[in-house]
Amino acid sequence: MKKNDLILLFGVLLLAAVLALVFFFTGEREPALTADIYVAGALWASVPLDGPIRDIRTPGAGGVNVVRVGDGEAYMLEADCPGQVCVAQGPAGRTGQTIACLPHRVLIVLSGGRGERGEVDVIAG
């Protein structure tokens, strides 16, 4: 009986560990809640993804980027940078995804997985 309890306990712990690992490795695929927009290395704006669709014009270093945020995703709508790599990256809506405009030093980082939901709700008011 005692031995069985130990086996059961071990099984539960093992299952918990596996679930934690699975969550850790798939965590970045959680839907993002916020688009943090960095300009020249500093956080410039933090925009909720679940709000209405908005176009945000960033004062990029040496050019203009227009970030469209809303409907659960963010993407670079327009940019006057050479190459247009950032525009070509397309929409991102998962935690941990980034969209970068290197010439303008603009970086969009998607954040706020399930674990930070409460925090975001407080900010939303």
Ligand SMILES: [Zn+2]
């Ligand atoms: Zn760009």
